[in-house]
Amino acid sequence: MTVALCLYCGSFKLGALVPCPACGHERTGDTGLDLSFSDWYISPVTLEALGGVVRTIRANAGDPELTLWTFLSYLNGDQVTPPAAHQAAVDTLLRKLSLPKVEIQPSGRAAGTPPAPPERTIRDEALSGLVLVTVVGGTAWLLMSLEQPVLALIFGCVGGLLWRRLRRRGPRTIAVQGTPPAP
Ligand SMILES: [Zn+2]
16 A cells, blocks of 8 residues: 655655545645655655655645645745745745755655666675785785785785675665565
8 A cells, every 4th residue: 555645734645635624625636746656666665755844834824725735845945936925934934934945855665766887796895805804814915924024914904895885785684586575
């Protein structure tokens, strides 16, 4: 079931195309817009943050239509032209309210979302670690045998830093055969 944001009051509703149980307002009528603000396209964390923005606007605007147009203008700036009747009020509200900037993270549920790049597996990491240890260790040993302990120490430190970088890069997963479960 899709969880969607009511763009008139900031409450959540089950289904993007149904009236809001909290404020009773019908959907916007623009299906693309109604669907956009659902967990199908936007991550739940982002939806919650955007809901907070809508609730703040609604608390100050009072009027649901003014809330919608203020919210759309907040998101899209100059690309949105509110109806003339709301234009001045939208500008005033946006100036008055210091609305937080919300970074919109996609949910990844929508069909057609490009698949995530392949993650590094534990085997990849072990192999690159092994190569690094061999190269750094071998070079350090060579420098020591050439009686260059300072150079060997520096090389060892650089190797350690490289190793930490390597381990920090991306989540580790165990390669699993088969298709991932449906969302
Ligand atoms: Zn509502």
